[in-house]
Amino acid sequence: MTPYAIFIHISLTFFITVNGQITCPVCTDPYNPDSCTGTQQCHSHDVCELHVHLSDRNRVNYICHNSHACVNQQTHACNPYTHDTCTFCCNSLQSCATERQDLFTTRFTAAMSTLQPTSFVPTTAPTINATTASMCIRCDSNPCNENLIPSLQPIQCPSTQPYCYTDVVQDAAGRSVYKGCANESFCRTKYWDYSAVSVACSRYPYSSSAYLECTFCCLGEGCNRADRPPQYTLVNF
């Protein structure tokens, strides 16, 4: 067996709940799976979904997630050499603990030791209350004229879009850069759930030949002027 072949043997599990809620773990230290001793209540149609962010030093967190959605995602297997994030489902504190034990003592450790940590997500992120909008760099043209970015003045964003974002797209047509104001759902989807855990986006400057899209969201006046905002301005959800 190749080192990662075992990862595709994740079994489909069918979850049964008898009352209105299930109890799922909460990890108090996202970089320590032994710290997942807190609890949260989830709906009976949910399961506990464990996210292991491989490209961020195996950061772990549990969310309540619809059981079908979780199982579907889990069956995409987990190849630590190609995945940024792996997903696992469980439905009780005990079964989650057993699963973690299995993952972090046997299945993960061998494969993980060959991965380079590429973390750039701030572990002490700004706890800025994003109820007041930022002053962000916004390009007049779409995509930005990159020559003009250094001379652009930050512009007040609407309160519905309190974050600044910067987005770099590289494809066969070349490189395009977008900058402006963003709402939380945009930042959660494009930055936090995707770019923040992407190995390709963790390498900066980006390789000029790579096909990629990397989005970063930040808070603070003009924080999105550079394609990679300063670390201390990056948003943490």
Ligand SMILES: *[C@@H]1O[C@H](CO)[C@@H](O)[C@H](O)[C@H]1NC(C)=O
């Ligand atoms: C953010 O500010 C608003 C308005 O002042 C307040 O109601 C809310 O509780 C604050 N949130 C946090 C997380 O501090």
Ligand SMILES: *[C@@H]1O[C@H](CO)[C@@H](O)[C@H](O)[C@H]1NC(C)=O
């Ligand atoms: C957030 O922004 C995106 C992209 O601009 C937009 O498509 C979406 O409708 C916005 N969502 C909300 C809740 O305003």
